[in-house]
Amino acid sequence: MAVYTDVSADDLAEFLRRYDVGELLSYKGIAEGVENTNFLVHTTAAKFILTLYEKRTAESDLPFFLGLMEHLAARGITCPQPVKDRTGGMLGRIAGRPAAMVTFLDGMWIRKPDAGHCAAVGEALARLHLAARDFPIARPNALSVDSWRPLYEHAGPRGDDVQPGLCNEIVKELDVLEKNWPRNLPAGVIHADLFPDNVFFLGDGLSGLIDFYFACTDTLAYDVAICLNCWCFEPDHSYNVTKGRALLSAYTKVRALSDQERQALPMLARGAAMRFLLTRLVDWLAVPEGALVKPKNPLEYFRKLRFHQSVTSVSDYGIAS
Amino acid sequence: MAVYTDVSADDLAEFLRRYDVGELLSYKGIAEGVENTNFLVHTTAAKFILTLYEKRTAESDLPFFLGLMEHLAARGITCPQPVKDRTGGMLGRIAGRPAAMVTFLDGMWIRKPDAGHCAAVGEALARLHLAARDFPIARPNALSVDSWRPLYEHAGPRGDDVQPGLCNEIVKELDVLEKNWPRNLPAGVIHADLFPDNVFFLGDGLSGLIDFYFACTDTLAYDVAICLNCWCFEPDHSYNVTKGRALLSAYTKVRALSDQERQALPMLARGAAMRFLLTRLVDWLAVPEGALVKPKNPLEYFRKLRFHQSVTSVSDYGIAS
Numbered sequence: 001m002a003v004y005t006d007v008s009a010d011d012l013a014e015f016l017r018r019y020d021v022g023e024l025l026s027y028k029g030i031a032e033g034v035e036n037t038n039f040l041v042h043t044t045a046a047k048f049i050l051t052l053y054e055k056r057t058a059e060s061d062l063p064f065f066l067g068l069m070e071h072l073a074a075r076g077i078t079c080p081q082p083v084k085d086r087t088g089g090m091l092g093r094i095a096g097r098p099a100a101m102v103t104f105l106d107g108m109w110i111r112k113p114d115a116g117h118c119a120a121v122g123e124a125l126a127r128l129h130l131a132a133r134d135f136p137i138a139r140p141n142a143l144s145v146d147s148w149r150p151l152y153e154h155a156g157p158r159g160d161d162v163q164p165g166l167c168n169e170i171v172k173e174l175d176v177l178e179k180n181w182p183r184n185l186p187a188g189v190i191h192a193d194l195f196p197d198n199v200f201f202l203g204d205g206l207s208g209l210i211d212f213y214f215a216c217t218d219t220l221a222y223d224v225a226i227c228l229n230c231w232c233f234e235p236d237h238s239y240n241v242t243k244g245r246a247l248l249s250a251y252t253k254v255r256a257l258s259d260q261e262r263q264a265l266p267m268l269a270r271g272a273a274m275r276f277l278l279t280r281l282v283d284w285l286a287v288p289e290g291a292l293v294k295p296k297n298p299l300e301y302f303r304k305l306r307f308h309q310s311v312t313s314v315s316d317y318g319i320a321s
Numbered sequence: 322m323a324v325y326t327d328v329s330a331d332d333l334a335e336f337l338r339r340y341d342v343g344e345l346l347s348y349k350g351i352a353e354g355v356e357n358t359n360f361l362v363h364t365t366a367a368k369f370i371l372t373l374y375e376k377r378t379a380e381s382d383l384p385f386f387l388g389l390m391e392h393l394a395a396r397g398i399t400c401p402q403p404v405k406d407r408t409g410g411m412l413g414r415i416a417g418r419p420a421a422m423v424t425f426l427d428g429m430w431i432r433k434p435d436a437g438h439c440a441a442v443g444e445a446l447a448r449l450h451l452a453a454r455d456f457p458i459a460r461p462n463a464l465s466v467d468s469w470r471p472l473y474e475h476a477g478p479r480g481d482d483v484q485p486g487l488c489n490e491i492v493k494e495l496d497v498l499e500k501n502w503p504r505n506l507p508a509g510v511i512h513a514d515l516f517p518d519n520v521f522f523l524g525d526g527l528s529g530l531i532d533f534y535f536a537c538t539d540t541l542a543y544d545v546a547i548c549l550n551c552w553c554f555e556p557d558h559s560y561n562v563t564k565g566r567a568l569l570s571a572y573t574k575v576r577a578l579s580d581q582e583r584q585a586l587p588m589l590a591r592g593a594a595m596r597f598l599l600t601r602l603v604d605w606l607a608v609p610e611g612a613l614v615k616p617k618n619p620l621e622y623f624r625k626l627r628f629h630q631s632v633t634s635v636s637d638y639g640i641a642s
Contacts, residue, residue: 003352009429009522025427025523028361029352031324040349040361042368042427106346106363108330201330202346 003029004037005052005095012041012050015094018085019101021045032197035213037097040104047104049080052097057213059098064139065212066090066100068132068189075131077124078208080105107200107207115246118231120206121199122247125191125227126254128209129220132189141192141216143275145181149174151278158285163299170277173305177271182219182264190223191215195230221261224251225268228317229276229304237303245318252319262314262321269317270308277301324350325358326373326416333362333371336415339406340422342366353518356534358418361425368425370401373418378534380419385460386533387411387421389453389510396452398445399529401426428521428528436567439552441527442520443568446512446548447575449530450541453510462513462537464596466502470495472599479606484620491598494626498592503540503585511544512536516551542582545572546589549638550597550625558624566639573640583635583642590638591629598622 006029013024022045030038030049037052053062066082070090073081080102082090092099110117143151152159152170159167191198193214200208224247232243251257257265280298287295315321327350334345343366351359351370358373374383387403391411394402401423403411413420431438464472473480473491480488512519514535521529545568553564572578578586601619608616636642 006432008432010432012429024429026425026429026521028349030361031350031352040351047363104347108333108345108347111327111329112331200347 003039004054005097007039007050007052007095011094012039015092015099016041016043018087018092019083020086021048021083021101041101048083048101049104050094050099050101052094052099054097061139062091062098062100064137065215067137068135068215069102069212071135072128072131077128077131078105078206079212080208080210105200105208105210107202109197109199110201111196113196113231113243115240115243116204117196117199117201117206118243119246119250120201120204121194121227121231122224122250123254124199124206124209125194125223126251128191129188129223129255135189138217139215141190141218143192143214143279144218144222145177145271148177148271148274148278151282155278155281155285159281162281162284163302166299166302169302170274173270173274173309177267177274180267181271182221182260182267185219185221185261185264186258187217187219189215190218190220190226192218192223192226194223194227219268220255221257221264222268222272224248224257225265226272226275228265228269229272229301233304233307237300237307239304239307239317241316241318243318248317248319257319262319265314265317265319266308266311269311270305273301273305273308277305324360325375326418328360328371328373328416332415333360336371336413336420337362337364339408339413340404341407342369342404342422362422369404369422370425371415371420371422373415373420375418382460383412383419383421385458386536388458389456389536390423390533392456393449393452398449398452399426399527400533401529401531426521426529426531428523430518430520431522432517434517434552434564436561436564437525438517438520438522438527439564440567440571441522441525442515442548442552443545443571444575445520445527445530446515446544447572449512450509450544450576456510459538460536462511462539464513464535464537464600465539465543466498466592469498469592469595469599472603476599476602476606480602483602483605484623487623490623491595494591494595494630498588498595501588502592503542503581503588506540506542506582506585507579508538508540510536511539511541511547513539513544513547515544515548540585540589541576542578542585543589543593545569545578546586546593547596549586549590550593550622554625554628558621558628560625560628560638562637562639564639569638569640578640583640586635586638586640587629587632590632591626594622594626594629598626 022043025042027039027041030040035056036054039050041048041050072079083101198211280296283295284298313321343364346363348360348362351361356377357375360371362369362371393400404422519532604616605619634642
């Protein structure tokens with residue numbers, strides 16, 4: 001939620017001259033994205049999002065991210081489409097940062113999703129998985145099971161400052177996850193961060209998917225498990241099986257889940273909860289007390305983890321076991 | 322630089338139904354304005370800025386601010402124009418906050434203004450002063466000379482933490498300002514915050530003035546002194562008399578400055594420097610160490626104050642004495 005790097009009008013106009021996008025009319029830093037700086041740019045031709053990649057996004061990953069968006073857009077997935085400069089390049093530099101411009105997508109993200117929204121996101125996720133099948137670049141998931149213990153050790157024993165006993169719970173769960181993590185399921189490109197604020201709707205219809213900067217190559221069903229975590233819980237952290245059923249049913253209509261994938265869902269969901277618990281914990285502990293920007297509460301995902309631990313059958317998620 | 326209050330798509334669509342502005346297509350929180358929450362709203366009809374007024378803006382002042390923008394826009398000043406709802410009202414409520422929608426202005430603010438930009442702002446300021454002459458509402462300046470000592474006392478002796486000896490310098494200067502403040506000069510509506518980021522340009526031409534939320538009734542020449550402070554100094558805090566001359570000459574071509582106003586300029590410029598020094602000092606001291614959002618350095622205005630104290634004649638600013 002910040003503009004980390006300011007851009008002068010002169011620098012931006014200079015940058016835009018490399019593109020066939022008309023004349024600059026205005027640009028505003030927007031309060032979206034926690035990793036990078038984003039400007040909404042209006043030109044005489046259209047609206048664009050200009051992203052300056054800050055240090056948390058590796059420059060070597062940009063061809064994967066930008067190439068993926070282009071690949072998906074060409075296959076009918078409504079996602080931001082990188083704008084090519086006159087030489088065909090998608091990546092430029094501005095204000096000392098790698099930068100790219102993508103098309104602007106109309107639509108709003110839904111603060112309180114209902115089962116209909118969950119169905120729409122389930123369908124879109126499956127379509128994304130299918131459309132990316134022939135995407136030629138691979139990118140290992142830097143935030144999968146092997147990274148979680150180092151992440152935890154980075155946050156260290158201060159987890160107990162957030163909630164007494166939290167550290168012990170995390171360590172116990174990491175033992176379970178490392179021992180039981182499903183490793184031989186169908187893999188491919190996953191979005192890996194398809195939270196409600198990354199899915200736009202116009203009216204009742206899904207109008208686009210954004211923010212592919214955690215996308216990577218990993219277990220497809222893990223992406224489903226991430227969506228169950230971020231779309232199907234109520235504000236009181238209870239799991240809403242109607243939403244879960246809607247999401248899973250819509251997903252499987254487009255891409256079937258094998259028996260192995262279904263049986264793995266509870267463990268994948270535990271892992272997904274752990275991944276967001278840990279990254280939020282690190283962010284939470286990194287911010288000084290009294291700071292103006294409050295990071296997201298990590299305990300939300302601890303409560304979701306508790307639910308997943310209590311699941312006895314995948315049917316608890318709203319899908320036949 | 323923050324979105325203090327989030328707005329759901331449903332709440333916004335509901336809010337917009339009171340207006341004749343078409344259907345909602347998108348909205349983004351923008352990183353502009355330090356006092357209020359601003360969204361850039363696209364509808365099928367046009368682009369708008371939606372402002373949610375947070376607690377630092379008094380609701381009782383909103384008719385002044387909104388009425389002033391409407392008044393100025395009707396007189397050819399390019400500034401945001403409040404959008405009226407179907408009943409003719411300009412003020413609504415959303416997410417528990419008073420809120421208003423204004424037209425979106427194209428243009429960019431200039432990070433490194435040159436003398437040409439200074440001339441444009443001088444002319445625009447004079448036009449604003451003339452256009453507001455018959456504006457019927459008055460609003461005393463809550464940040465004028467009488468408020469400075471209380472502001473200083475609020476920041477307290479901690480000013481010396483920012484720079485040793487600063488407190489003593491402030492107190493001495495407050496004594497001078499309170500004793501010598503020019504009180505009988507022509508008054509009217511002033512913008513009071515016409516910093517570079519509140520003035521838009523398209524190409525070389527000034528395309529609009531924004532952010533009227535410090536506007537008030539006060540000495541017109543004080544507004545000129547504020548602009549000298551924020552437009553005519555170099556990054557090393559030296560005064561650029563070429564820029565000053567450009568600004569003052571363009572201003573006086575539209576609205577003459579009387580002898581009394583000219584002679585008062587150095588004292589008014591000292592006061593303007595003190596006003597921004599003090600509010601920045603309060604903000605600076607209010608933010609905890611290590612916070613993500615860094616307030617602006619108050620010492621910039623201490624250095625400008627030093628220049629104004631050294632001035633022996635108004636001709637030092639680039640205008641005949």
